[in-house]
Amino acid sequence: MAQFEEVSQKSALHPKPAGLVLQYGTAGFRTNAKNLDHVMFRMGLLATLRSKNTKATIGVMVTASHNPEEDNGVKLIDPMGEMVAMVWEGYATQLANAEQDDLLPALKDIIKREAINMTQEANVFVGRDTRSSGACLSQAVLDGVSTLDGHNYGLVTTPQLHYMVCCQNTQGQYGEATVEGYYRKLSQAFIRLTKNVPNRTDDQKHLCVDGANGIGALKVREMERHLERELQISLFNDGSSGKLNHQCGADFVKVQQKAPTGVEMTVGERCCSFDGDADRIVYYYSSSAGRFHLLDGDKIATLISTFLKELLTQAGLDLKMAVVQTAYANGSSTQYLENTMKVIMKCTKTGVKHLHHAAQEFDIGVYFESNGHGTVLFSKTAEQKIKQLAEDSTSSDEKKRAALLLQNTINVINQTVGDSISDMLLIEAILAIKGMTVQQWDAIYSDLPNRQLKVRVSNPRVIDTTDAERRAVSPAGLQEAIDSLVKKYRQARSFVRPSGTEDVVRVYAEAETQESADALAHEVSLAVYRLAGGKIHYRQIVMWLTMNFFHQLVNVFGSMKW
Numbered sequence: 001m002a003q004f005e006e007v008s009q010k011s012a013l014h015p016k017p018a019g020l021v022l023q024y025g026t027a028g029f030r031t032n033a034k035n036l037d038h039v040m041f042r043m044g045l046l047a048t049l050r051s052k053n054t055k056a057t058i059g060v061m062v063t064a065s066h067n068p069e070e071d072n073g074v075k076l077i078d079p080m081g082e083m084v085a086m087v088w089e090g091y092a093t094q095l096a097n098a099e100q101d102d103l104l105p106a107l108k109d110i111i112k113r114e115a116i117n118m119t120q121e122a123n124v125f126v127g128r129d130t131r132s133s134g135a136c137l138s139q140a141v142l143d144g145v146s147t148l149d150g151h152n153y154g155l156v157t158t159p160q161l162h163y164m165v166c167c168q169n170t171q172g173q174y175g176e177a178t179v180e181g182y183y184r185k186l187s188q189a190f191i192r193l194t195k196n197v198p199n200r201t202d203d204q205k206h207l208c209v210d211g212a213n214g215i216g217a218l219k220v221r222e223m224e225r226h227l228e229r230e231l232q233i234s235l236f237n238d239g240s241s242g243k244l245n246h247q248c249g250a251d252f253v254k255v256q257q258k259a260p261t262g263v264e265m266t267v268g269e270r271c272c273s274f275d276g277d278a279d280r281i282v283y284y285y286s287s288s289a290g291r292f293h294l295l296d297g298d299k300i301a302t303l304i305s306t307f308l309k310e311l312l313t314q315a316g317l318d319l320k321m322a323v324v325q326t327a328y329a330n331g332s333s334t335q336y337l338e339n340t341m342k343v344i345m346k347c348t349k350t351g352v353k354h355l356h357h358a359a360q361e362f363d364i365g366v367y368f369e370s371n372g373h374g375t376v377l378f379s380k381t382a383e384q385k386i387k388q389l390a391e392d393s394t395s396s397d398e399k400k401r402a403a404l405l406l407q408n409t410i411n412v413i414n415q416t417v418g419d420s421i422s423d424m425l426l427i428e429a430i431l432a433i434k435g436m437t438v439q440q441w442d443a444i445y446s447d448l449p450n451r452q453l454k455v456r457v458s459n460p461r462v463i464d465t466t467d468a469e470r471r472a473v474s475p476a477g478l479q480e481a482i483d484s485l486v487k488k489y490r491q492a493r494s495f496v497r498p499s500g501t502e503d504v505v506r507v508y509a510e511a512e513t514q515e516s517a518d519a520l521a522h523e524v525s526l527a528v529y530r531l532a533g534g535k536i537h538y539r540q541i542v543m544w545l546t547m548n549f550f551h552q553l554v555n556v557f558g559s560m561k562w
């Protein structure tokens with residue numbers, strides 16, 4: 001067929017480096033940008049097939065999120081704006097790894113397995129973040145889209161592309177499939193939520209935003225004029241001089257537990273950081289004592305679910321709400337939500353697709369990863385009940401007010417995926433409506449001190465986990481080793497898992513004090529290193545020698561008679 005000949009010819013222009021093997025992980029493909037040209041072309045091909053297969057528009061986002069500027073990546077977006085179906089992740093991996101001569105057979109195999117009608121029209125939306133490699137790589141995607149119906153949105157945030165795919169496939173019911181349409185829908189809802197809040201001062205309307213020198217900064221600038229000064233943003237790390245995600249952005253702030261560079265913070269002021277493709281957000285402030293306070297995804301989920309629960313009670317609506325977290329959720333947040341707020345709690349594997357699916361099982365599903373990726377899902381029934389109540393002329397003023405607030409809350413949320421801009425507007429609206437300061441929000445519960453570390457081993461996948469990644473089933477002896485280390489500390493918890501986006505094992509530990517959390521994380525790292533085939537790494541040797549040196553000192557001093 002002529003179609004296949006064209007693919008053959010074009011694919012020669014996007015050759016695969018021989019022997020390169022990549023996997024479609026929790027965030028699609030992600031690696032150094034110079035190894036991605038063939039992957040992009042092939043994802044263009046695959047998106048076309050997926051579009052024919054679903055008879056709907058499919059999205060392809062070119063981004064490496066919070067990774068460094070030199071990296072890039074790609075992920076596919078399914079018709080309702082959600083992550084691509086699991087079986088297609090497998091196809092993506094097959095296609096990306098097929099050597100040049102095996103590409104056509106691999107494509108034909110997918111067409112056969114999915115019984116795809118190749119005469120069906122296709123439509124693919126392509127977007128990219130601000131990485132310098134993005135223009136070429138998104139062009140490679142478009143080269144693979146074997147139809148004139150590929151639409152290039154150019155620079156957009158990841159959640160904007162998810163949103164527009166959903167709008168397109170719902171024939172505009174979810175909104176208008178343009179960036180302007182996105183700004184209008186979200187900002188109108190935000191203004192309706194905040195406009196009637198009495199006595200809001202300019203100080204309360206002010207927020208510092210760290211744009212991570214990425215696409216989120218550009219898009220916040222574009223959106224500002226729609227916000228009618230109901231939110232007054234001081235934008236830092238806007239990409240005019242700094243490097244993407246370098247010493248800034250949500251991932252840096254969350255993992256380092258410190259303020260980003262480039263943000264002029266005054267004491268007590270509310271600040272937030274986006275990540276490089278603007279699908280994560282964390283908040284923070286510094287106290288007068290100079291202490292840094294982080295309000296991560298767990299605190300955000302707590303604020304949102306508390307607000308929604310109060311509104312549901314006021315509205316007298318009996319809707320089932322749950323909060324979905326992962327093993328990384330701070331133990332204090334789970335405790336608070338479960339025992340004080342009495343909310344249904346779910347724990348899933350890391351990766352937003354897992355949280356998203358779990359949240360879909362409820363009338364209202366609030367899901368957040370601790371790193372700040374999350375959103376809220378409303379079932380059709382929930383949306384209908386809320387709408388009915390808002391329009392019911394016989395309902396009381398209190399119920400009506402709550403229903404209207406719920407309606408506008410739904411409209412400010414991007415239900416397709418976690419979204420820094422949408423989450424920011426929702427959080428700002430809740431703080432305004434509840435008349436709450438960032439300090440009061442922070443005081444809802446106190447985080448247990450925690451530490452995240454990475455360990456390099458020859459093959460991170462030798463670690464297999466169960467119970468939403470909270471326990472290791474292989475290699476033998478690892479879980480027992482973790483259990484006995486955890487017992488040494490109060491209020492402690494630790495788990496390990498192979499990362500889906502980096503070639504490392506991630507170690508998480510929390511405990512009553514920061515010293516204990518740090519010590520536990522180090523000890524568990526050493527156990528991983530010992531039992532899961534650690535690679536000798538300069539930094540690890542230094543860490544190991546330092547720890548041993550201190551142990552020796554303790555032993556020497558401990559055995560001395562004073």
Ligand code: NG1
Pocket residue numbers: 026027065328350351352369371373498499500501502506
């Ligand atoms: P991995 O590398 O699998 O831990 C990280 C995040 C995930 C998710 C993905 C996609 C942590 C501990 N892990 O995955 O939550 O956001 O990146 O970006 O934050």
Ligand code: ZN
Pocket residue numbers: 065066275276277278279280
């Ligand atoms: Zn991201």
